[in-house]
Amino acid sequence: MERTAVSDHSVKRQQGRRKILSVFLLLMTWPFVAWFAASSLIVQREVRRADMIVVLSGSTSYRERTRLAATLFREGRAPKIFLTNDGQPSGWSSAEQRNPLFVERAVLELQQAGIPLDKIEAFPDTVASTHDEVTLLRAVASQRNLHAIIFVTSAYHSRRTQWPLQRVFKGSDVQIGLFAVLPGEDTPSPGTWWLSGRGWQMVAGEYSKLIYYRVKYR
Numbered sequence: 001m002e003r004t005a006v007s008d009h010s011v012k013r014q015q016g017r018r019k020i021l022s023v024f025l026l027l028m029t030w031p032f033v034a035w036f037a038a039s040s041l042i043v044q045r046e047v048r049r050a051d052m053i054v055v056l057s058g059s060t061s062y063r064e065r066t067r068l069a070a071t072l073f074r075e076g077r078a079p080k081i082f083l084t085n086d087g088q089p090s091g092w093s094s095a096e097q098r099n100p101l102f103v104e105r106a107v108l109e110l111q112q113a114g115i116p117l118d119k120i121e122a123f124p125d126t127v128a129s130t131h132d133e134v135t136l137l138r139a140v141a142s143q144r145n146l147h148a149i150i151f152v153t154s155a156y157h158s159r160r161t162q163w164p165l166q167r168v169f170k171g172s173d174v175q176i177g178l179f180a181v182l183p184g185e186d187t188p189s190p191g192t193w194w195l196s197g198r199g200w201q202m203v204a205g206e207y208s209k210l211i212y213y214r215v216k217y218r
Contacts, residue, residue, distance in 0.1 A: 035191050
């Protein structure tokens with residue numbers, strides 16, 4: 001009986017040590033795993049010149065996306081900037097005494113960045129998903145005989161954007177560019193995203209959405 005008790009105690013002690021070692025290894029490797037998970041969501045697809053720059057709607061992410069679009073416009077990448085419209089109202093505007101749509105704020109942001117209003121166009125049709133946006137642009141490309149389009153989105157949204165782009169534009173002659181805003185200002189960096197609730201929403205949440213897209217839009 002004594003030997004059995006000692007043996008059980010020894011096994012429990014070894015199991016306890018293994019748990020402590022596992023937790024230690026997890027803590028040591030987690031920063032790298034978290035960085036890799038976030039970085040893997042960011043993709044870019046270079047196009048030097050296009051017929052239009054399209055800023056995908058993203059509600060609160062409109063500032064960082066429009067800034068990048070304005071930079072690309074000033075570089076001469078395309079003659080006009082288009083905005084998709086998710087129909088979502090933003091916060092209260094004291095100046096306008098109403099809740100303007102995020103797409104309206106995006107237009108204003110582009111104007112403040114020096115883009116002439118006649119070089120900005122917001123699509124009137126509302127979209128409910130990234131797939132809807134890409135499908136809309138496929139139809140626009142056909143109607144306007146476009147040869148190249150640059151899509152602008154946020155960093156961690158870019159891989160999910162790439163999924164419908166590859167499928168919806170498959171077989172077309174339209175060249176597709178994809179530019180993602182680098183993390184930093186409005187988006188948490190790959191190394192620290194797990195330290196905030198917004199980071200978990202943008203990275204961990206994006207993986208669940210990506211899985212959903214891969215199942216639904218094969």
